[in-house]
Amino acid sequence: MRSEGISRARFLAGAAALGVAGMTGGRAAAQGRSGLAYRGVSYEVTDGETAETSWNAARMRRDLRVIGDELKANSVSVYGDGVDRLAVTASEAVERGLHVWLQPRLGDRPQHEILDHLAETGRHAESLRRQGARVHLSVGCEFVLFVPGIVPGDDALERVRNMLSGNFDPVTMRRRLRRFTARAAKVGRSVFHGPMTYGAAQDEEVDWTLFDLVSVNYYSYFPHRADYVRELRKYRRPGKPVVISEFGACTYKGAPEKGGMGWDVVDYDKPQPEIVGGLVRSERSQAAYLTELLDVFESMSLYAALVYNFVTPDAPHRADPRHDLDLASYGIVKPLWGAPDQPTRDWHWAPKEAFHALAHHFARSAT
Template sequence: MNKGFLPGETFLDRSKVLAEQGPRLRELLAALPARLNELLARAVAVVRARFGGKISYASLPFEGVDWTPFDCISTDAGYRYAQVADRFPELIRAFVARGRALGKLVAITEFGCATYRGAADAGPRGGDVIAWDEATATPLGLKGEHARDEAEQASTLRELLEIFDAEGVDAAFAHVFAAYVLPHDPDEPRKDLDLASTGVVRVRKDGTWEPKEAFSMLAGHCGRRSSTSARS
């Protein structure tokens, strides 16, 4: 998301670079860890001079982060999309084991699901059903027809949280509370951009919001965890 690590002036430009295959991408990714870890080491030093809490970095698998200066290892790879669904618990277990071996806390800093039927299989690419105006970076509408399915979104988040709990993850952050650029349109399904949103609330055109099923599920799950902690 930051300029300077990958070619491209905009996030969309840099995303296209990551979608490439071949020697150029391999060369770019090979050079990334050293440059990234140099920046992170300097950033941690600045943060620790001003902040007394735990520090982490929401990483992506290809970044090769050196976790030495951090208190917690973290990944945004908390999506159980179709290609990894059968081994997803194993992947989470391995990430937790890595953190424990380093003596660090473990966090999943991004997990979620869009709000249409079949979005769970798409995982982080659930938003690909949106057609974008590349010049203005604004959504134009939905590609094709998609059925709203708040129950699938809620059940997917619940199942992911159960996996994280079972594998010993210390903290997990749902993506995202609200997607304000993807408003809900109850009258025109093809313009109901909220279907592509991982937000746990629906954003109205006036900017206000109302909870989805996932919001209530998360509230209940967190409430149970708090009660269990208090009793124990």
């Protein structure tokens, strides 16, 4: 579970709508080069905490240009809430020649609203697919955290705390999770006729017969590569490509070891949110972890890997390490606000070491 404060057509000439058979063939063709058919980054479309950091169409277009032209990604995971934002962003990504994973992520709302939101998003994905776009639909992400009623808690953060403290019934949780996942798969199939998956947490028990691909949000840390390979083998299923739908690390020494809880180092009760624990900024640690895992995924000829994530606008980089919220961000670029305490309309970002390392890795893999 990542929070970062608990708070993203010129269709490809000759591209055909992908089915499972076409998906497998694309995988085989790509393995001769890198072992990954798709390599890219996650891009969030959910509104931010302020008008300045909220989703913006012009900024989105610039970011997607960078993702394709400078990061050298061939795929992007467009996720978040707001059907219109998801649709516009996915269409722009397709226009720029990117493969798209479209994942609605409406959280902390009644279950029927979450499913309705999925249906509307799926209809847009199907429209893109019918026009020849390369698009996969993911019916959601880590339902146990984002969907009310599976574990106790009024919001995702409270559910995280309850799970960490053991304040839930595992048997009830698994039953409710299976039930909702089946409902989401049924809704997805009713509106989308291409390859479909679900962004599962590492320890979720998912009925993968409901989906065409196995997708896992992967945040493990091991000192030896062989341990990653050993753990990842358990996700293999006959005839189902394996997707690393998220992987990433925050931007301080020791962050890779903290995995999916690396964001939990900010004291939001202070007048100005403050980094706790005397953390040391390390863009190099983040970059090294990401590229090492890409090497592992490629060595296993997995189907796709998506870095989490491109940018977190509400986590600005600051010179003072106590208030450098970018330390707690998984972003591969760092937001630079125009004022110390609030973003201005012209806030911008700068690439981190991870951006450059990934661009080099992606470019090399594509040759």
